[in-house]
Amino acid sequence: MQSLVIVAHGSHLNPESSAPTYDHADTIRATGAFDEVRTGFWKEEPHFREVLRTVEGDEIYVVPLFVSEGYFTEQVIPRELRLAGWDVSEWDSDGLSADQATLVAEDIDREVHYCGPVGTHRAMTDVIVRRAESVTDDPDVGEGFGLAVVGHGTERNENSAKAIEYHADRIAERDRFDEVKALYMDEDPEVDDLPEHFESDDVVLVPLFIADGYHTQEDIPEDVGLCEDHTEGYDVPETVDGTRIWYAGAVGTEPLMADVVLERAADAGADLGTALDDVRETTRVATGD
Amino acid sequence: MAEPTSDATDEGEASGDAPETDPEAPEIDLPADAFDAVLDALDDRDPGEPLRFEGFSVERDDEGEYVLADGDSSTPLDERDLHEELSERAPAVTDWYAFERVVGEFGPRRAFLRWIEDADGETVATRYAALAEGIERAWGELKITATVTDRGERRYDVRHADDAGVPVDELEAHEDPLDARKLVTYDEKGRYRPLKTAPSLAGGWVFPDLGPRDLYETVETIYPATVANWHREREGGLDVTHWRETMERQSGIYGVVKTWDRGEGHEHVNWVAEACCDDSQCLKRREWEYDDETDLDVDGGDGAFPCREPCSVVVSAARKWTRLESEQPRTYEFDLTPSEKEQVEAIIDAVADGRIDEIREADTKEGANRYRTRFLRAKLFDDEGNLGGVPTEPDEE
Ligand code: SF4
Numbered sequence: 001m002q003s004l005v006i007v008a009h010g011s012h013l014n015p016e017s018s019a020p021t022y023d024h025a026d027t028i029r030a031t032g033a034f035d036e037v038r039t040g041f042w043k044e045e046p047h048f049r050e051v052l053r054t055v056e057g058d059e060i061y062v063v064p065l066f067v068s069e070g071y072f073t074e075q076v077i078p079r080e081l082r083l084a085g086w087d088v089s090e091w092d093s094d095g096l097s098a099d100q101a102t103l104v105a106e107d108i109d110r111e112v113h114y115c116g117p118v119g120t121h122r123a124m125t126d127v128i129v130r131r132a133e134s135v136t137d138d139p140d141v142g143e144g145f146g147l148a149v150v151g152h153g154t155e156r157n158e159n160s161a162k163a164i165e166y167h168a169d170r171i172a173e174r175d176r177f178d179e180v181k182a183l184y185m186d187e188d189p190e191v192d193d194l195p196e197h198f199e200s201d202d203v204v205l206v207p208l209f210i211a212d213g214y215h216t217q218e219d220i221p222e223d224v225g226l227c228e229d230h231t232e233g234y235d236v237p238e239t240v241d242g243t244r245i246w247y248a249g250a251v252g253t254e255p256l257m258a259d260v261v262l263e264r265a266a267d268a269g270a271d272l273g274t275a276l277d278d279v280r281e282t283t284r285v286a287t288g289d
Numbered sequence: 290m291a292e293p294t295s296d297a298t299d300e301g302e303a304s305g306d307a308p309e310t311d312p313e314a315p316e317i318d319l320p321a322d323a324f325d326a327v328l329d330a331l332d333d334r335d336p337g338e339p340l341r342f343e344g345f346s347v348e349r350d351d352e353g354e355y356v357l358a359d360g361d362s363s364t365p366l367d368e369r370d371l372h373e374e375l376s377e378r379a380p381a382v383t384d385w386y387a388f389e390r391v392v393g394e395f396g397p398r399r400a401f402l403r404w405i406e407d408a409d410g411e412t413v414a415t416r417y418a419a420l421a422e423g424i425e426r427a428w429g430e431l432k433i434t435a436t437v438t439d440r441g442e443r444r445y446d447v448r449h450a451d452d453a454g455v456p457v458d459e460l461e462a463h464e465d466p467l468d469a470r471k472l473v474t475y476d477e478k479g480r481y482r483p484l485k486t487a488p489s490l491a492g493g494w495v496f497p498d499l500g501p502r503d504l505y506e507t508v509e510t511i512y513p514a515t516v517a518n519w520h521r522e523r524e525g526g527l528d529v530t531h532w533r534e535t536m537e538r539q540s541g542i543y544g545v546v547k548t549w550d551r552g553e554g555h556e557h558v559n560w561v562a563e564a565c566c567d568d569s570q571c572l573k574r575r576e577w578e579y580d581d582e583t584d585l586d587v588d589g590g591d592g593a594f595p596c597r598e599p600c601s602v603v604v605s606a607a608r609k610w611t612r613l614e615s616e617q618p619r620t621y622e623f624d625l626t627p628s629e630k631e632q633v634e635a636i637i638d639a640v641a642d643g644r645i646d647e648i649r650e651a652d653t654k655e656g657a658n659r660y661r662t663r664f665l666r667a668k669l670f671d672d673e674g675n676l677g678g679v680p681t682e683p684d685e686e
Pocket of ligand 1: 565566570571572573574596598599600601602603
């Protein structure tokens with residue numbers, strides 16, 4: 001029996017935090033690729049500490065819904081899941097390449113496949129592009145557009161900046177958008193000065209965050225100048241200093257994220273049948289004709 | 290699949306509302322899927338290896354005929370005769386089918402569904418009679434009513450206990466257990482519920498007709514991991530992690546909570562438990578203590594399901610208290626009338642007990658009444674919001 005466990009941060013204050021986790025779990029459930037799909041949280045229930053005891057299967061894939069490798073994926077989750085003998089060297093990662101480690105979870109005395117976070121998977125690049133398509137409602141968006149991928153800089157976590165650069169570079173290589181830039185909230189190049197970094201009249205701004213919350217709904221919109229105060233709201237697109245900014249909100253809310261969760265499990269050996277194709281198909285942006 | 294087991298761990302609680310006099314067991318038809326499952330189970334067994342039901346067993350003999358052993362008698366039967374014999378014993382066969390094939394092996398689910406009808410304590414006849422009337426169970430704020438169809442299938446109605454007796458069509462009806470995620474997100478006043486076991490579950494909905502697996506999923510969605518932990522506790526294997534150990538484990542921004550325990554007693558943890566874990570705040574029964582050797586002085590509560598370690602809400606609050614409690618007390622001097630002192634106490638009580646909304650606008654007898662409180666503020670606060678005009682930091686004067 002094959003089980004998927006999606007682990008995410010959650011929140012004591014903001015119900016939107018767990019919403020993408022539930023949505024992606026539902027998308028994956030509908031594919032039937034797993035006998036069960038469970039969700040566990042750091043700040044909600046079931047907690048990381050107790051989620052595994054709710055799991056029935058014997059082939060268990062744990063996928064962290066986090067944007068980068070770091071404190072949560074390397075320390076908190078393995079500790080709270082009680083993965084025996086965990087050492088970050090199990091992943092042998094350069095900060096982007098964690099794939100999976102198979103370890104016994106002492107809580108249930110069964111092996112689990114502990115996967116790398118969704119945010120650093122190569123399939124995440126497609127989700128960022130898909131997010132740009134959804135926010136512009138144009139499945140061919142690219143020409144005449146710039147794309148900004150934004151996240152925390154190195155101050156909070158060195159790997160967070162790495163993940164942002166990685167995806168920005170990969171998108172740039174595709175020559176789809178006129179310009180692609182990685183911007184940061186707490187270091188240069190800063191998202192505050194977005195229009196200065198782009199020549200294009202239209203720029204899609206995609207924050208590399210899992211869920212909408214303080215950073216994506218208050219911090220970034222105010223810093224970028226989409227609004228004076230987040231309570232006023234803003235339009236999409238909103239013109240700032242002559243640049244039309246298409247603000248996408250957290251990339252993690254994009255339905256195609258379910259695909260990355262599946263990719264992580266597949267890389268760790270899960271048997272998915274046609275689920276990957278199914279998810280890519282069902283989460284597509286309509287062509288509008 | 291496991292043989293029907295008879296766990297010795299059952300607590301033998303009375304089955305809900307079973308009437309005093311022996312109620313009548315309902316007529317049960319043996320459904321084809323149950324009969325087919327019996328044939329499959331016999332196929333999987335070697336000849337001579339019995340499949341046990343309550344009160345009788347069936348096995349294949351070497352000739353491929355079936356042998357039903359009931360008390361002292363055993364009769365060789367062909368498939369048609371077997372069907373007839375099993376139809377006469379449909380309650381026992383459908384009971385086997387319900388637990389061995391529908392519910393399955395998974396420990397927490399199986400134990401929970403057996404507990405609901407006291408399957409390890411009562412006979413099939415007694416249970417089916419009780420199910421025909423409806424067996425009621427409480428789980429947190431939930432009321433679960435178990436019934437049986439004339440095909441021996443279990444059906445369950447789940448709703449808020451406050452909605453007991455309300456006709457289904459007056460409630461918002463749901464079928465999918467995952468719908469419950471939406472029902473638990475906000476309380477009655479639309480406020481986000483960070484703790485699923487807080488006694489603030491809103492009502493007005495019902496899952497009127499769930500099968501056994503969906504019942505388990507619904508309960509585990511409303512109160513995550515409570516069945517799993519209750520099951521471990523019944524099996525004698527609940528892994529309790531006490532306060533000290535939990536705080537020692539914290540890291541990052543929570544690492545500071547370690548410093549709150551200074552080896553000077555555990556009074557602060559009593560206060561935490563009284564603040565957060567009281568039954569008025571959380572329906573879990575707190576099983577964790579200060580440490581292995583030191584129990585807290587406050588009661589853990591009476592909940593059906595245990596709490597095995599301080600939860601994330603408590604750890605987050607403890608982080609705040611660690612900082613606040615590192616401050617040294619100071620003496621502030623200001624004057625209150627006796628009634629004003631009592632009013633301050635009344636306001637603290639009203640906030641702590643969540644009673645603010647119950648205090649009527651014009652009820653000036655209540656210390657925590659809004660007009661009374663605004664009056665107190667107008668009288669005692671200076672322009673900077675200092676109580677009694679006394680600044681918080683002495684050098685602000
Ligand atoms: S620690 Fe206290 S508040 Fe938290 S779940 Fe346990 S009993 Fe409830």
